[in-house]
Amino acid sequence: MPKLSTNSKTDVLIHIGILISAFLIIFFAFFFFFLPWVTNHGEAIKVPDLRGMTISEMEKTLNAKDINYEINDSTFVSGLPPLSVFSHYPKADAFVKSGRKIYVTVITDKAPLVALPDVVGRSTNSARNLLLSLGFGTPKVELIPAMEENTVLKLKYEGKEIPVGKNIAKGSIITLVVGDGYGNTTVDVPTLSGMPLDEAEILINGMGLNIGSTLFDETSSLPPGTVTKQKPEAGTQTKTGSTINVWVSGNANTEGI
Structure with missing residues (x-):
């Protein structure tokens, strides 16, 4: 077998070139022929x-x-x-x-069961957000007469009251029974006729009532802005939080009304 000479720099460079060429041939053969064949590329x-x-x-x-x-x-x-x-x-x-x-x-065609969380005493928004985060549907809200305004008092499912902790199918619609803030308290409607509108409003607000519609009575001879009529009438009973509609003397162009 002939022996390659390595006595000169030229021979060394030739040998290095041969080694690099051999490496490149093996590299390309592996990645472009062998590997695609093995992996069905x-x-x-x-x-x-x-x-x-x-x-x-x-x-x-x-x-x-x-x-x-x-x-x-x-x-x-x-x-x-x-x-x-x-x-x-x-x-x-x-x-x-x-x-x-x-x-x-x-x-899956079967909803997993989720324990009903304790949302009694929470605000409506807080209870709604917790139920949604657990996978329940958007809850309904049922208002009842109670002083605890916007507070969840109990829970219902399919029209029946249900206890906290009961397992309910995920996605179910829960009803939040919430206080309306008024309760069952009733008050006697005061006499507003003859009072200036601003004084009448202060009076009924202090009794837990609200001014409803304000209409104009252009036929009245009373000073402009004076209450001439009201509904409900004075002496009747109404629920706390209700509105009182009033008629005042003057018209829409009357200053100060």
Whole structure:
């Protein structure tokens, strides 16, 4: 076998060039010929978007592309059709080789049970937000006469009162029974006729009542801005928080009304 000479710089450079060339040939051969052949790189398949498909639709789609699947999880989503695909991995538009397995999460047809949280005593907004965070539907609100304004006093489900801690299906609609802030207190309607409007308003506000509509009585001879009539009438009883409609002398152009 002939022996290569390494006695000169030229010989050394030639040897280095041969080694580099050999390395590059092996490198390109591995990544562009051997590796694609082993991994079936030329047979890459684009993963379709399976979300929302029924299981049978998903099977047909994947079979046509020679992709396998495995249902490895399930979840409940209120408002979405049960036994349909919720998500999958690899995701849509990823590339996989033939025969690759896709892992699928489907929507179950049975809602899991959730313990009803203790929201009694909370504000309406606080109770609503907590129920939504636990997966319940947007709650209804039922007002009842009670001094605890905007406070949850009890809970109902399907028209019946339910205790805190009871297991209810996720997505269910709970009714919040909330105080209206007035209770069952009633007061005698005072006499407002003959009073200036601003004084009448101070009087009824102090009794827990409110001014409702203010109408003008252009036929009255009383000073402008004087109450000439009211409804409900003086002496009748009304619930705390109710409104009193009044008529005042003058018209819309009267200054100070």
